[in-house]
Amino acid sequence: MRVLLVEDEQPLAKYIAAGLRKHGFAVDLAFDGRAALDKCEVTPYDVVVLDRDLPVVHGDAVCRHLAEQGRARILMLTASCEVADRVDGLTLGADDYLGKPFAFSELIARIGALIRRSAPARPPVLRASDVVLDPARRTAERAGRLLALTPKEFGVLEQLLTAGGDVVSAERLLDKVWDEHADPFTNAVRITVGTLRRKLGEPPLIETLTSAGYRIRA
Secondary structure (H helix, E strand, O other): EEEEOOOOOOHHHHHHHHHHHOOOOOEEEEHHHHHHHHHHHHHOOEEEEEEOOOOOOOOOHHHHHHHHHOOOEEEEOOOOOOOOHHHHHHHOOOEEEEOOOOHHHHHHHHHHHHHHHHHHOOOOOOOEOOEEOOOOOOOOEEEEEEOOOOHHHHHEEEHHHHOOOHHHOHHHHHHOOOOOOOOOOOHHHHHHHHHHHHOOOOOOOOEEEEEEEEEEEE
């Protein structure tokens, strides 16, 4: 899933981003409010993790604009964490509010909850044939055999299973599983699907539709 982290303290931003990536999120960074708005214009983020006290454009203005546009779920992550601050943030349009300092496990849980809230309802465990994927536990198995998947392989499999047999384009996989540093002309999606196929084993589960994308076989 694609997350935009907006935080002007760059060492903290890079630390949080590294932790989110370890949990399988594709993370882009913005260090001021203007950059955040610009990125949201071109990328469909699932969640924006937003500091309030930002340079160039204040976090409150960013929150209000994104909420009016309905572009993404917004989690305010800020040192301003009194009751009045939380009320202000939620009134501006934030979907959730977490004060600093915070427990990383809580941040992960809150982002996951916002993603589930923004997507159509789906079962907590995804299944197709003899493949079972548990997004919360970050585990996947086939016929009872645990699959050792990289974060990108896990993300691709999750997107394909969520689609329920519908075709998922390479462009959508790139949007949802990779971050802004991914080259849109790269072979990363094709290579990742290839390694995922090998790990899944026989019989083949992922079908390629030329010029359209990929889907899980019925």
